[in-house]
Amino acid sequence: MDSPPSPSPAPSGSRGASKATQRWSILRRALLARSSSARALEGISSDHQIKDGTNNISRKASCGFNLIECHSLPISQLAKSLGNSLNGNENDFGQKDVYVCYKLPCRDSSKLDLVYRKEDSLELNDIEASNKYNIDTTGLVVGHQKRSLPTTVLTTRICSVHYRSKKVLELGSGYGLAGLVIAASTNADEVVISDGNPQVAGYIQKNISINAETFGETKVKSMILHWDKEQASEILNTFDIIVASDCTFFKQFHEGLARTVKSLLKHSATSQAIFLSPKRVF
Numbered sequence: 001m002d003s004p005p006s007p008s009p010a011p012s013g014s015r016g017a018s019k020a021t022q023r024w025s026i027l028r029r030a031l032l033a034r035s036s037s038a039r040a041l042e043g044i045s046s047d048h049q050i051k052d053g054t055n056n057i058s059r060k061a062s063c064g065f066n067l068i069e070c071h072s073l074p075i076s077q078l079a080k081s082l083g084n085s086l087n088g089n090e091n092d093f094g095q096k097d098v099y100v101c102y103k104l105p106c107r108d109s110s111k112l113d114l115v116y117r118k119e120d121s122l123e124l125n126d127i128e129a130s131n132k133y134n135i136d137t138t139g140l141v142v143g144h145q146k147r148s149l150p151t152t153v154l155t156t157r158i159c160s161v162h163y164r165s166k167k168v169l170e171l172g173s174g175y176g177l178a179g180l181v182i183a184a185s186t187n188a189d190e191v192v193i194s195d196g197n198p199q200v201a202g203y204i205q206k207n208i209s210i211n212a213e214t215f216g217e218t219k220v221k222s223m224i225l226h227w228d229k230e231q232a233s234e235i236l237n238t239f240d241i242i243v244a245s246d247c248t249f250f251k252q253f254h255e256g257l258a259r260t261v262k263s264l265l266k267h268s269a270t271s272q273a274i275f276l277s278p279k280r281v282f
Helices: 019-031 036-042 075-082 124-133 143-158 177-185 198-210 251-264
Strands: 069-073 097-103 111-117 167-171 190-195 219-224 241-245 272-276
Touching: 069 075, 075 097, 075 111, 111 177, 111 198, 167 177, 167 251, 177 190, 177 198, 177 219, 177 241, 190 198, 198 219, 241 251
Parallel strands: 167 190, 167 241, 190 219, 241 272
Antiparallel strands: 069 097, 097 111
8 A cells, every 4th residue: 555645845934833923923023123223133134024934824904995095195295285274284293193095985075184193103191091091092003004994894884874864973983084984975964983082082183174175064073982981961862873993802892882882872763883893813
């Protein structure tokens, strides 16, 4: 009887290092300062990522389905294009701000201009704010890539949801992309874009102001809203539609999120809550 064939050689990078080890390698590099001097001290060459096999490890894609075309531009270009609004001054934006322009595929809306914090700009006071308000820093530090995939899916749902004359609330909005898409692409009566982080809420309001001419008759405003607190009586059961884009990752916030939706959604047969989350592979 012939001997069984020898197993094929393992792909480069998989022998001697488990996928878990390779993922830890990705995390380690993300946490270390990646200056050229640091790389030199560590003796890591430019092709190290290929050699250690980490390119073969699954990670979340940030490009979504390309349903919303976007590109980054110099922040000075946004300040110039704004003219007199927001004073048209580059000083209206911080050194850690970036400008991303989105081209919308809906109705007559041509574009949205959003300002974000740079994704590598987390500071100690951001952590302090997170602890003070019992919130995570995700909405502040991951920028537009966090919202691109679930928001593009939300865009496809816009055509199947009746927004005319509706009052809409977005929860955990981050920089407000999903809520701004709804405001710019539907006939909603009012869109409230909320987040629990006061710094993020400031960016939401700035992005609302930047795009004010895009919303037509739709009223748009920002709100600081914490899921673990009782909500103000004037907004209880007043929203026809509540949307939450990528807000279910942290299980410790699920109870507060559910309670908030229940207390704010209008008691009506036509009211609805729409949750969207990307599928992550670890």
